[in-house]
Amino acid sequence: MPKKDFQNWSKEKLLHEYKELSKRKKFGIVWEDKIEEVAEQCKTSLPVLKDEKAKSFSTDKNGINHIFIEGDNYHALSVLNYTHKKKIDLIFIDPPYNTGNRSWRYNNDYVEKEDRFRHSKWLSFMSKRLRLARNLLKENGIIVVTIDDYELFTLGLLMDEIFFENNKIGVLAVESNPRGRTTNKFFATSHEYWLVYAKNSNVASIENVPLTEEQKKLFNLEDDVSSYRLLPFRRSGGLSTPEERPNSHYPIFYNEKTGKIDIEPFKNSIKILPIDSSGRKRVWRQTRPSLMEAVGRGDMVIKENGKGFVVYMKDRIKEGRKAKTIWINPKYDASSHGTVLLDKILDRRKAFDYPKSLYAVLDALSVLVANKKEAVILDFFAGSGTTGHAVLELNKNDGGKRQFILCTDNQDNNGSGTKIASDICYPRIKKVMSGYSIGGKKIAGLGDNLRYYSGELVGNIKTDNDKRVLTSRSTEMLCLAEATFDEVANKKGLFAIYENQKQMTGIIFDEDAISDFKKEAKKHKKPIVVYVFSYDHTYNEEDFEDLENLKVVKPIPEVILNVYRKIYKELYKPRNL
Numbered sequence: 121m122p123k124k125d126f127q128n129w130s131k132e133k134l135l136h137e138y139k140e141l142s143k144r145k146k147f148g149i150v151w152e153d154k155i156e157e158v159a160e161q162c163k164t165s166l167p168v169l170k171d172e173k174a175k176s177f178s179t180d181k182n183g184i185n186h187i188f189i190e191g192d193n194y195h196a197l198s199v200l201n202y203t204h205k206k207k208i209d210l211i212f213i214d215p216p217y218n219t220g221n222r223s224w225r226y227n228n229d230y231v232e233k234e235d236r237f238r239h240s241k242w243l244s245f246m247s248k249r250l251r252l253a254r255n256l257l258k259e260n261g262i263i264v265v266t267i268d269d270y271e272l273f274t275l276g277l278l279m280d281e282i283f284f285e286n287n288k289i290g291v292l293a294v295e296s297n298p299r300g301r302t303t304n305k306f307f308a309t310s311h312e313y314w315l316v317y318a319k320n321s322n323v324a325s326i327e328n329v330p331l332t333e334e335q336k337k338l339f340n341l342e343d344d345v346s347s348y349r350l351l352p353f354r355r356s357g358g359l360s361t362p363e364e365r366p367n368s369h370y371p372i373f374y375n376e377k378t379g380k381i382d383i384e385p386f387k388n389s390i391k392i393l394p395i396d397s398s399g400r401k402r403v404w405r406q407t408r409p410s411l412m413e414a415v416g417r418g419d420m421v422i423k424e425n426g427k428g429f430v431v432y433m434k435d436r437i438k439e440g441r442k443a444k445t446i447w448i449n450p451k452y453d454a455s456s457h458g459t460v461l462l463d464k465i466l467d468r469r470k471a472f473d474y475p476k477s478l479y480a481v482l483d484a485l486s487v488l489v490a491n492k493k494e495a496v497i498l499d500f501f502a503g504s505g506t507t508g509h510a511v512l513e514l515n516k517n518d519g520g521k522r523q524f525i526l527c528t529d530n531q532d533n534n535g536s537g538t539k540i541a542s543d544i545c546y547p548r549i550k551k552v553m554s555g556y557s558i559g560g561k562k563i564a565g566l567g568d569n570l571r572y573y574s575g576e577l578v579g580n581i582k583t584d585n586d587k588r589v590l591t592s593r594s595t596e597m598l599c600l601a602e603a604t605f606d607e608v609a610n611k612k613g614l615f616a617i618y619e620n621q622k623q624m625t626g627i628i629f630d631e632d633a634i635s636d637f638k639k640e641a642k643k644h645k646k647p648i649v650v651y652v653f654s655y656d657h658t659y660n661e662e663d664f665e666d667l668e669n670l671k672v673v674k675p676i677p678e679v680i681l682n683v684y685r686k687i688y689k690e691l692y693k694p695r696n697l
C-alpha cells in the first residue's frame with residue numbers, strides 16, 4: 121500500500137481519516153466472510169415452519185410438548201427469534217468440529233483439510249448462528265458450546281466477541297475418550313472442551329454438584345448440627361508464616377477441664393501457639409474474629425496428642441461442592457455411553473459417528489438447570505438427540521417439567537444410507553419417550569409428547585398477496601410462540617383457534633371473518649391472544665372490544681416481518697474489519 125502523505129492533507133481529510141481509523145477493530149478475530157447459500161436464501165425468502173403432523177406423537181396428554189425442527193438451523197434460529205426470543209434457559213450445542221475429515225459441509229460441499237478458507241467458512245457459519253442464538257437466551261441464560269483442538273482458539277475469540285469476555289463462566293475439559301486417540305502423531309487426545317458463557321454473568325447462576333459416596337465418607341464424625349471432619353487449625357505449606365500473615369499468628373488460650381477457648385488469657389488457661397513439629401512459627405487458618413465466631417458455633421476442638429495440644433476446626437458436610445473444570449469419569453466416555461448406547465437403542469451397528477455420552481450431557485444439565493424445573497433447553501446441532509434424551513432423564517430423576525427444542529438437518533448420515541433427522545434423531549427420541557427393548561429387556565418410556573416441524577421458505581414479501589401467503593403459512597409459528605398446539609376450531613382460509621391448558625390463540629386469516637371468529641371464541645372461557653391479518657400494522661380496536669377473554673391483538677404478518685427485518689439487518693451490518 122502506498123504511504124499516505126499526511127503532511128499535505130487538509131484538516132477535513134485528516135479528521136475523516138482519524139474517524140475511519142478509530143472505527144477499526146483493535147483486538148479480536150478477523151476473517152473473510154464466506155457467503156452461505158442458506159443465509160442468502162433468506163434475503164429473498166422467509167423461513168416458516170411446516171407442521172409434520174404424521175411425525176408428531178403423544179404419550180401423555182398432560183405431558184410436556186417437546187419440539188423437534190428438521191432443517192437447517194439458520195432457518196430454525198430465525199423462526200425461533202420470533203417464537204422464543206429471550207425464552208431459552210440453556211443452549212447446549214455440539215457443532216461440527218471442522219476436522220477436515222469429510223465431516224462437515226458448507227454450501228453442500230465437504231470442507232477439506234486443504235481448503236484455504238476452512239476456518240473462514242467455519243467462522244462465517246458459526247458466527248451467524250451464535251448471533252441469532254444469543255437473542256434467544258433469557259437474561260440469566262447460559263450457553264455451552266463443545267469443541268476440540270481444531271477450532272478451540274477461533275471459537276474462543278468468537279464467543280468473546282458475541283457473548284463478551286466477562287460472561288465467560290467456565291472452560292471445561294471433559295475426558296470423552298479415556299483411551300486417547302492413538303492415531304495422533306504426538307499426544308493421544310483424550311479430552312474436548314466445553315466453553316460455557318452466560319448471557320449476563322451478573323445474574324446467571326449454576327448449581328453445586330452432589331458429593332460422591334466416597335466424599336461423604338470423609339465426614340465421619342457427627343454432632344447435633346451435622347456430619348463433619350476435623351481439619352488442623354494450624355496452616356502448613358504456602359502462606360503459613362507470620363511474616364506472610366501477621367494477623368493470623370496469635371496465642372489461643374484453653375482450659376482442658378472446662379473446654380473454654382479464648383483469645384484473651386483467663387484463669388487456669390494454658391497458651392497454645394501455632395508452632396510446627398520442627399519448632400517453626402506458623403499461623404492459624406483464620407484471624408482472631410473468625411476464630412471466636414467458630415468458637416461460638418461450637419466448631420473448635422482441641423485435643424492432647426501426648427506431645428502437646430493440637431487445635432482443630434470442624435469442616436461441616438455440604439450439600440454439594442462447586443463443579444470443577446476438569447471432568448473425568450468413565451461415564452463420560454463417548455464411545456460406551458454415546459456410540460454403543462445409541463446402537464443399542466436403535467438396534468443398529470455404528471448408527472451415528474460422534475454422539476456425546478448421555479451422562480456427560482446429563483451432568484452438565486444437572487449443574488446448569490437442576491433448580492430450573494421448567495427450563496427450556498435448546499440444541500440446534502442435535503445430531504443423534506443426546507440433549508433431548510438427557511432432558512427426559514433429568515425430568516425423570518427429579519420430577520422436572522423441562523422442555524427441549526431440538527433442531528438438526530436431515531443430511532445423509534456420512535454415507536451410511538440413513539438420514540440424521542428422520543432415521544437417527546427422531547427414532548431415538550420416539551423410542552426413549554415411548555419405550556423400547558434391548559435384547560429382550562424392556563426399557564420403560566420416559567413419556568411426554570413431541571411436536572415435529574420442518575423448515576420451509578416462503579417467497580419474499582413484496583405485494584399484498586405475498587402478505588396473505590405468509591399469513592396463511594404462519595400458523596405453526598404462532599402456535600409455537602404461544603405454546604398452544606391443540607386445535608379448537610378451523611375454518612379454512614378464514615380463522616383458526618388453538619389452545620393449551622391455560623390459554624387460546626386465535627388466528628384470523630381474513631379480516632371479513634372477524635365476526636364469525638368472535639362467535640366461536642366467545643364459546644370458550646380461556647384468555648385468548650388474537651392475531652389478525654392486516655396489510656399494514658394496524659387493526660380496528662373496536663372490532664374486538666366485546667371479546668371479554670381477550671388478552672391482546674397483534675397484526676400479522678407485520679409482527680413476524682418486523683422480527684425478520686431486525687435480525688437480518690443486525691447480521692448483515694458491516695463489521696469493522
Ligand SMILES: C[S@@+](CC[C@H](N)C(=O)[O-])C[C@H]1O[C@@H](n2cnc3c(N)ncnc32)[C@H](O)[C@@H]1O
Pocket residue numbers: 191192193194214215216217474475476477500501502503504505506507527528529531540
Ligand atoms: C457433532 S454432531 C452433534 C452430535 C450430538 N451432540 C449427539 O450427541 O448426537 C453435529 C450435528 O449437527 C448437524 N448439523 C450440521 N450443520 C447443521 C445445520 N446447518 N443445521 C442443522 N444441523 C446441522 C449435523 O447433522 C450433525 O449431526
